[in-house]
Amino acid sequence: MMTSMIGAVESGLLYALMALGVYITFRILDFPDLTVDGSFTTGAAIGTVMTIAGSPPWLAVVYAFIGGGLAGMCTGLLHTKGKINGLLSGIIMMIALYSINLRILGKPVVSLRGEANLFESVSVLVIGIGLVIAVMIALVLFFKTDMGLSLRATGDNNRMIRSFGANTDTTTILGVSLSNALVACSGALIAFSQNSANNTMGIGMIVVGLASVIIGEAIFGSKSILRAVIAVVLGAIIYRIIYALALRVPWLDAQDMKLITAVIIIGALVVPTIRRAVKQKSMAKKRTEDVLASLTTGRNGGAR
Amino acid sequence: MLKIENVSKLFNPGTLDEKIALLGANLILKPGDFVTVIGSNGAGKSTLMNIISGVMKPDAGKVYIENQDVSQISEFERSRWIGRVFQDPMAGTAPRMTIEENLAIAYKRGKPRGFSFGVSGKTRAIFRNELSRLGIGLENRMGAKVGLLSGGERQALSLLMATFTRPQILLLDEHTAALDPARAELVTTLTETIVREMNLTTLMVTHNMEQAIRLGNRLIMMDKGKIILQVNEDRKKDLTVEQLLGEFEQISGKKMADDRVVLG
Numbered sequence: 001m002m003t004s005m006i007g008a009v010e011s012g013l014l015y016a017l018m019a020l021g022v023y024i025t026f027r028i029l030d031f032p033d034l035t036v037d038g039s040f041t042t043g044a045a046i047g048t049v050m051t052i053a054g055s056p057p058w059l060a061v062v063y064a065f066i067g068g069g070l071a072g073m074c075t076g077l078l079h080t081k082g083k084i085n086g087l088l089s090g091i092i093m094m095i096a097l098y099s100i101n102l103r104i105l106g107k108p109v110v111s112l113r114g115e116a117n118l119f120e121s122v123s124v125l126v127i128g129i130g131l132v133i134a135v136m137i138a139l140v141l142f143f144k145t146d147m148g149l150s151l152r153a154t155g156d157n158n159r160m161i162r163s164f165g166a167n168t169d170t171t172t173i174l175g176v177s178l179s180n181a182l183v184a185c186s187g188a189l190i191a192f193s194q195n196s197a198n199n200t201m202g203i204g205m206i207v208v209g210l211a212s213v214i215i216g217e218a219i220f221g222s223k224s225i226l227r228a229v230i231a232v233v234l235g236a237i238i239y240r241i242i243y244a245l246a247l248r249v250p251w252l253d254a255q256d257m258k259l260i261t262a263v264i265i266i267g268a269l270v271v272p273t274i275r276r277a278v279k280q281k282s283m284a285k286k287r288t289e290d291v292l293a294s295l296t297t298g299r300n301g302g303a304r
Numbered sequence: 305m306l307k308i309e310n311v312s313k314l315f316n317p318g319t320l321d322e323k324i325a326l327l328g329a330n331l332i333l334k335p336g337d338f339v340t341v342i343g344s345n346g347a348g349k350s351t352l353m354n355i356i357s358g359v360m361k362p363d364a365g366k367v368y369i370e371n372q373d374v375s376q377i378s379e380f381e382r383s384r385w386i387g388r389v390f391q392d393p394m395a396g397t398a399p400r401m402t403i404e405e406n407l408a409i410a411y412k413r414g415k416p417r418g419f420s421f422g423v424s425g426k427t428r429a430i431f432r433n434e435l436s437r438l439g440i441g442l443e444n445r446m447g448a449k450v451g452l453l454s455g456g457e458r459q460a461l462s463l464l465m466a467t468f469t470r471p472q473i474l475l476l477d478e479h480t481a482a483l484d485p486a487r488a489e490l491v492t493t494l495t496e497t498i499v500r501e502m503n504l505t506t507l508m509v510t511h512n513m514e515q516a517i518r519l520g521n522r523l524i525m526m527d528k529g530k531i532i533l534q535v536n537e538d539r540k541k542d543l544t545v546e547q548l549l550g551e552f553e554q555i556s557g558k559k560m561a562d563d564r565v566v567l568g
Contacts, residue, residue, distance in 0.1 A: 031306055107508055125529075142419075144421050144422060144423070145417075145418070145419045145420060145421055145422060146408070146412050146419070146420060146421075147417045147418060147419060148422075149401070149405055149408055149422045150409060150412075150417050151415075152398070152400075152401060152405075153401065153409055154397045156398035156399060156400045156401060157394075157395070157397065157399065159390075159395055159400045160397060160398055160409075161398070161409065162379050162380045162383070163357070163379070163383055163386075163396070163412050164381035164383055164409055164410055164412070164413050164465075165380050165381070165384055165414045165415075165464075166380060166409075166417060167379070167380050188401050252317075255517035268392045271404060285452045
C-alpha cells in the first residue's frame with residue numbers, strides 16, 4: 001500500500017509537467033489543444049532514442065522539450081495562419097505525430113533497459129520535486145512579464161489585446177508551443193521512469209491532463225496564477241493516487257482506467273454546476289419569501 | 305493627422321446580400337480635432353471606425369496616419385497610433401486579469417513586449433496616479449480582477465487605458481451607449497476632460513444628438529456609406545438638434561431612421 005502510494009506521488013510529479021502544459025492551453029489560452037496525445041509520445045520517443053544514441057539523459061529531456069515545442073508550434077500555425085478550428089488543428093497534429101513518433105522510435109516499443117537513465121543516481125522523487133518546483137516558479141514569473149500578460153490577455157479577451165498592439169497569432173503559437181514542450185518533457189521523464197517508450201503511451205493523455213487541472217482547481221481554487229499552478233500540480237498527484245486506489249479495487253482493471261478518468265472529469269464538471277444551481281435556487285426562494293414577508297408586515301402595520 | 309481618401313467597403317460582395325457599407329468616403333482630421341459622427345442605421349459609422357483601426361481593410365481607397373499610407377497594415381500594428389474604446393464595456397478590458405495588469409498591457413501599446421515585469425514598483429505608481437484621475441476610487445482596488453467591476457467602471461478604465469499613452473488618434477465607438485444614464489454621463493464627462501487635457505485627435509460615434517453637438521469642435525453626418533454633412537467649429541456652436549434633423553431630411557430626402565437615436 002505504502003509503496004504504491006509513493007509510486008503514485010512520484011509519477012504524479014512527472015505527469016504534473018504535462019498537466020501544467022494542458023493548463024496553459026486549456027485555461028490560459030482558452031484553446032482546447034489535443035496535440036497533447038501525440039506530443040507526449042514524441043517527448044518519450046525523443047528522450048529514449050537520444051539516450052540510446054549516447055546523449056546524456058538530461059540532454060535527451062531538453063531535446064524532448066524542444067521537439068514538443070515544435071509540435072505545438074505546428075498546431076499553433078495551423079490554427080492561426082491556416083485558420084483551422086482549434087480542436088481540429090490539434091486532432092490533425094495528433095494523427096500526424098502518431099506516424100512521426102513511430103519514425104522516431106523505429107519500432108512500436110523501445111526499451112531503455114541497460115541504457116543510461118536519468119533516475120539511476122538520483123531518485124524520481126528528488127528530481128520530480130525539483131523540476132516541478134522550478135517549472136512552477138518559471139511559469140508564475142513568466143505570466144507576470146509583459147509577454148506573459150499579453151499571452152494571458154489573448155485567452156481572456158483577444159480583441160482587447162489586439163487593440164493594444166499584440167499579435168495574437170504570435171502569442172497563441174508561443175503558448176501552444178510552451179504547453180507541448182512541457183508535455184513532451186513529461187513524456188520523456190515517464191519513459192525514463194518506466195524504462196521504455198511505446199507508440200501508444202500518449203493515448204488519452206489530454207483527458208488525464210484535463211482531469212488533473214479540473215480536480216486541482218475544484219479542490220484548491222484558481223484565484224491567482226500561483227494558486228492555479230499549485231492546484232494543477234496537486235491535481236496531477238491526486239489523480240495518480242485515485243488511479244492507484246482504483247487499481248486496488250478487485251473487479252477493476254488497468255484498462256478500465258480511461259473510463260474511470262472520464263467519470264471523474266464528468267463529476268468534477270457537473271457537480272459544481274449543480275451545486276451552483278441549487279444554491280442560487282434556494283437563495284432566490286429565500287429572498288422572495290423575505291420580500292413577500294416584508295410586504296405583508298408592511299400592509300398589516302398600516303391597517304392597525 | 306488622419307486622412308481617409310475615397311474609401312469604399314462592400315460586405316458579401318457578389319452575393320444576394322451584397323451591401324455597400326462605405327462608398328467613396330473622404331475625411332481629414334487635423335491634430336487636436338474632436339469630431340463627432342452621427343448617422344442612421346447602416347450608414348457606415350462602425351465600418352468607418354473598423355477601417356481606420358485596421359479591423360477591416362478597404363476594398364478601394366486609402367487611409368493615411370501622419371502622412372503614412374496604413375491601408376494594408378494590420379490592426380495590431382496600427383494600434384501604435386490608435387487608441388480605441390468599444391461600445392461593449394466588456395470588450396476593452398481583460399476580465400480575469402487585475403486592474404493593474406490591464407493597465408500594464410495598455411502601457412506597452414505599440415512597444416515590444418519582453419520579459420520585464422508588467423507591474424513593478426515604478427509602473428504601479430504611474431498606474432495609481434492615472435487611476436486617481438478617474439475619481440472613482442479604482443486606485444485603491446488595483447489588485448482586483450476587472451471582471452468584478454461594474455459596466456461604468458470598466459468603461460472608465462477602458463477609456464483610461466486607451467488614452468493614457470497619448471495615442472495619435474482616439475476612436476470612440478458609441479462608448480457610452482451601453483451604460484445607464486448616470487454612468488454614461490460620468491464617462492462622457494471623463495472623455496471630455498481627458499481629450500481636452502491631452503489634446504487628443506478624436507473621432508467619436510454617438511447616437512446622442514445632443515452629445516454630438518455639445519462635444520468636440522466638428523461634427524459629421526453619414527448616410528448610406530457617405531459623409532453627407534460636415535459641420536465646422538463656427539456653425540457647430542449654434543447648432544440645435546432640430547436643425548440637425550432638418551438638415552438630414554433635406555440632404556437625404558428621408559427622416560432620420562435610427563432605432564436608438566437619443567435626441568438629448
